[in-house]
Amino acid sequence: MLPKFMLPPIPKPPRILVIATVIATTFALLPPAIAARMRSEKSREPRIHLIQNMDNQARWKTQQANPLFADGRAMRPNVEGTVARGELRTNDHLERGRVIKDGAEVWADTVPSGLEVTEDFVRRGQERFNIYCAPCHGWSGLGDGPIHRRAQSLVDGSPTLSYGTVWVQPKNLHEQIYLDQSIGQIYATITLGARSMAGYKAQIPVEDRWAIAAYVKALQASETVAETMIETVAAPAEED
Numbered sequence: 539m540l541p542k543f544m545l546p547p548i549p550k551p552p553r554i555l556v557i558a559t560v561i562a563t564t565f566a567l568l569p570p571a572i573a574a575r576m577r578s579e580k581s582r583e584p585r586i587h588l589i590q591n592m593d594n595q596a597r598w599k600t601q602q603a604n605p606l607f608a609d610g611r612a613m614r615p616n617v618e619g620t621v622a623r624g625e626l627r628t629n630d631h632l633e634r635g636r637v638i639k640d641g642a643e644v645w646a647d648t649v650p651s652g653l654e655v656t657e658d659f660v661r662r663g664q665e666r667f668n669i670y671c672a673p674c675h676g677w678s679g680l681g682d683g684p685i686h687r688r689a690q691s692l693v694d695g696s697p698t699l700s701y702g703t704v705w706v707q708p709k710n711l712h713e714q715i716y717l718d719q720s721i722g723q724i725y726a727t728i729t730l731g732a733r734s735m736a737g738y739k740a741q742i743p744v745e746d747r748w749a750i751a752a753y754v755k756a757l758q759a760s761e762t763v764a765e766t767m768i769e770t771v772a773a774p775a776e777e778d
């Protein structure tokens with residue numbers, strides 16, 4: 539091996555190459571530096587999203603105006619005659635409590651075909667009545683449920699509340715006018731409500747609404763039941 543001083547000198551790299559390397563290295567460090575900063579700082583801007591893939595698209599908010607349509611509304615109404623799946627209600631007796639009698643539409647006085655007034659059916663109605671109706675109308679239907687008593691005591695007991703605040707008492711379902719209403723009309727009241735009483739169509743399925751109506755009729759009958767009838771119920775009748 540030759541001594542060091544006898545080796546040919548290593549040529550120095552050209553100055554321009556050195557400068558280019560330094561600059562390139564500096565630039566190469568920029569992206570990781572930016573990434574590191576982005577990761578450690580919070581920003582209100584959406585993040586950089588180079589490949590869009592239709593991820594974000596223009597859209598309209600509810601109630602916005604949209605000049606694309608003649609009526610200027612972004613929200614489009616249903617095409618006329620549209621019926622959502624499972625929402626076609628053609629059975630007037632079942633859905634509205636209405637029947638055609640002698641050519642005229644009247645309240646039904648029977649439960650719709652397919653439903654049967656059995657003891658289980660009325661008990662179901664009693665259970666639903668006690669959940670949905672009794673808080674206002676009372677467990678006996680006298681219009682004296684706990685909500686009524688509480689509201690009335692607030693109105694009575696407060697000198698300020700009674701001015702301009704009206705509490706409408708839930709009806710006593712044993713009043714003659716309600717004894718005269720047929721089961722179809724009671725059903726319609728449960729479904730749609732009546733004046734200040736809200737309807738229960740959204741909460742109570744249609745069969746249960748009929749069961750409650752049947753129970754209301756039973757509740758009304760219970761006030762005036764003849765002793766002979768009680769015996770008939772206690773010992774099942776041979777006929778029918």
Ligand code: HEC
Nearest residue numbers: 670671674706707708709724727728732733734735738750
């Ligand atoms: C939040 C309290 C409340 C509940 C719950 C309630 N009602 Fe009522 N109901 C009322 C009030 C109040 C009225 C009287 C409305 C009026 O006269 O403005 C009324 C009226 C009625 C009437 C008489 C309607 C008419 O034609 O005059 C019937 C029948 C009736 N309710 C049945 C029911 C049945 C059945 C339920 C259970 C599904 C029920 N209500 C649940 C408060 C209630």
